Amino acid sequence: MQRKKIIFMIFSVILIISLIGIAVKNEMSKETAINLIVDKKDGTKQIxxxxKLTQLDESTTTLEEYKGKILIINFWASWCGPCQEEAPDLKDFYDNKPDNVELLAINATSSDSxxxxxxxxxxYNLSFPIFLDLDRSLGKSLEVMAFPTTFIINAEGxxxxxxxxxxxxxxLDKLLATL
Known part of the structure; x- marks a missing residue:
């Protein structure tokens, strides 16, 4: 009987410690989560x-650099067939885009390199800014499930x-004409 109580106590302590560990881990991951898009009270989604964005040369910047511009944010991977097919179109678009528009490409680096x-x-001789999603946090924040996925954000964000x-x-030209 005494042995069962000891085993039950040990099991209870392990369970409590595990639950505390899970709670601490969840709380810590909330603080480090990146929210590229924030839901506003009016139902819109604001950038x-x-x-923070990590550039291809591993330097960092923020989206603040592009504030006031219409943003086209394209998530892609080098191994993705449709991404390879759309690259020449994105290049042509970027080379002829209006000054108030910026194309930002975000590589799915966590599943690429x-x-x-x-x-x-x-x-593909690309000249638009390319960023790295090293830990998939940017893709997760926008619920990117497949590549390519493109988001268009107006000048107000x-x-x-x-x-x-x-x-x-x-x-892209057709969608931009509606903004």
């Missing part, structure tokens, strides 16, 4: 301009369009 992103940039799958210059 968080203080979001910085080296592959550099090779991709060189292969409000998410207007989500395009799942390949996009081309004609589609």
């Amino acid at each position: 968080a301009f203080d979001t 910085r080296e592959n992103a550099i090779k991709f940039k060189e292969l 409000i998410l207007k369009y989500t395009i799942k799958g390949q996009v081309n210059q004609k589609q």
Whole structure:
């Protein structure tokens, strides 16, 4: 009987310690989570301009640098067939875009690599800014489930369009005309 009580006490202590550990871990991950988009009370989704971005050369910046511009944010991976097919269209779009528009490409580095992103940039002669999503936190914050996925954000920072799958210059021009 005494032995059962000791085993029960040990089990209870282990369970309590485990639950405390889970609670602490969840609380800590809340603080470090990146929220690229914030839900506003009016139901719109606002970009968080203080979001830090890691550039291809591993330096950092924030979206504040692009405040006041229409943003096209494209999530991609070098191994993604549709991403490879859309790269020339994105290049052409970027080379002819209006001054109030910026195209930002975010590589799914957690399932790709910085080296592959550099090779991709060189292969397609891309000149638009490319950023690294090293831990998938940016993709998670926008619920990116497949590549490519493109988001269009107006000059006030409000998410207007989500395009799942390949996009081309004609589609982008048409959507931009509505903003």
